Amino acid sequence: MASIRKRIWTSPKGEEKTAWIVDYRDGAGARRFKQFARKKDADAWLTTAAWEVSRGTHTADSQSITVKDAADIWVKAAEANDRERGTIQQYKQLRDLHIVPLIGAEKLSRLSAPKVEAFRDQLLETRSKAMAGKVVRALSRILGEAQRRGHVAQNVARDVKVARSSRDRGRVVIPTKAELKALVDHADDSLKPLIMVAIFAGLRASELRGLRWADIDLKGATLTVAQRADKYGHIGPPKSDAGYRTIPIAKPVVAELRRWKLQCPKGDLGLAFPNREGGVQDYSHLMKRRINPLQVKAGVCDPVLADGKPKLDKKGAAVMRARYGLHSLRHAAASAWIAQKIDLKRLQVWIGHENIQLTLDTYGHLMADAEGDAALIEAAHAELLA
Template sequence: MASIRKRLWPGPDGTEKQAWIVDYRDGAGKRRFKQFPRKKDADAWLTSAAWEVSRGTHTADSQSVTVAQAANLWVKAAEANDRERGTIEQYKQLRDLHIVPLIGAEKLSRLSQPKVEAFRDQLLETRSRDMTGKAVRALSRILGDAQRRGLVAQNVARDVKVTRSKRDKPKVVIPAKEELKALLDNAEGGLKPLVMVAIFAGLRASELRGLRWMDVDLQAMTITVAQRADKYCQLGPPKSEAGYRTIPIGEALVNELRVWKLQCPKGDLGLAFPNSEGGVMDYSHLMKRRFDPLQVKAGVCDPVLLDGKPKLDKTGIAVMRARYGLHSLRHAAASAWIKQRIDLKRLQVWIGHENIELTLDTYGHLIADSEGDAALVAAAQAELLA
């Protein structure tokens, strides 16, 4: 039988001190005690604890693990489940740099939504909004994992969000047709078919680096995404079920791939865009040594500014920087499909999005038909006035 009783004792200065002790039994029948400075706090806690005990989810403070310990369990679970090396490294960074230093010592049993909100606010003072969002979501996953293990009754971080103004959201940047043509005109060797696949099939950089010839059907004119290469050059499955997809390609790309297949470095992995030894191409090498220099060569670049003026090299020539990342070529593919009036479901599938909401959020502003809209408005007006 749970009870609440007053405790009185003399303080160091001789004044009488008081507190309220909750005396209860946990789910295993073991007697537990918890102290509060005010009776109403003890009453509220006992009501909540009694409900948790009845559901078998109550954890006493003395038996509770800390956020840091729960975070370690979360990372170990990711390692045991063979998550990608890059994913695990990201989990460790979020744990070690953002979560443990600020809230790691807090016991899960004492964690509350207001404390998580305070953690979020503290992050916002010293981290970017984007990094704060990642850290809060990671804490929610940590608590979710702990809840499944029976270490905590509820995930108090689930409803804590980092709001982001739509004005802060980066807009999709799509290269102009002239820029895309300049890239293709200046690309040499295996870089040209790689850029063409990015532009015409919308593959991500990781998917390009992991693409196998066995997944390129030149007869059926399709490319199937079945694996990807992470930043450590390790091959693995796509990150989500939506990543598995088959994309139709045109005759120009098929012809380019036929020629490249004869010249492509051979390797045991059978990759379509390998390094010179047939292995997985390093992403940094692809960008810094190949794609970025291609943009500069093609004139798809901007001057590097220093104190508002173009930075010059030793010969007095302006230093230029590449204008786009490979992801912009993926946006170009989506943009071209939209202009051909592709339906949203096919766009979602070909681009590899998990849900239609993400597709609309990313490319919705491109789905416009001024002529069609004008015709609809005119027809509606005629109907109303008939």
């Protein structure tokens, strides 16, 4: 039977010390002890421990693993479940650079929501809000995995968040119509089809690099996203169920793809936008050797500044920097669909978002329609007074 008793002793300095000892038996019947400075803390802990013992979820401090141990289990579980190489690398970085150095030695049985809150505050002092949010979410997933395996009774990080305002997120950057036209006009025959699909179908870079001819229906004027290529060039499924989708494409895009299919390098993967050997294009190479030079050629660029002045190359010409990443072309597709009054659900599906809230957060500011709003208000006024 569990009990709480008072302990009094004299320290080496001759000072009288007091503590409260919880004496209880764990789920296996082993006798355990836990000491507290205050009786009310001992009472509260015993109430929780007794409930955990009754459910078979209690872990004594001496038997508890550390946050580092739990993080290692989390990473190994991801590897065993064949998560993408890039995802596992990200998990390891979050573990090794942010979680283990700050909280890795803490035992799961001693971890509490206030301690996780303090960990979050420590992160915010030394990391960006975005990184702090990623780390806290990773800790929650680590504890969730530990809870499923019976190493801890509850996930005390589940409700700890890093609040980010809309100002922190920033708005998407969308190329102008003139910039988009310049990119299409200046792209060579081998790059133009990829640029057009990026602009008019809104695919992610990984989806463009993994797109197969088998997933393009030139007769039906659609393309289907059924796989993607990660940053290491490995082909795998889309990152979420929402990634699987079919998108209609315009006649000019179909015509460009028909032309390109006759010239496209052949490979075992049947890719629509492969490298010269028919394999997966390296993302870094694609950007540095093809997309960025195209932007400079098309004038979609800005000068690199050094001490407030344009940096010059050996020939005395200004060094230019490409203005956009491939993701900005994806945003261009979404903005064009919105301009044509696409409904929100269809936008979510075509862009491949997991939920409508993400779509609203990303593109909600583009959906303002002053003329439409005015017409709606006038119609509502007339309806109410009819």
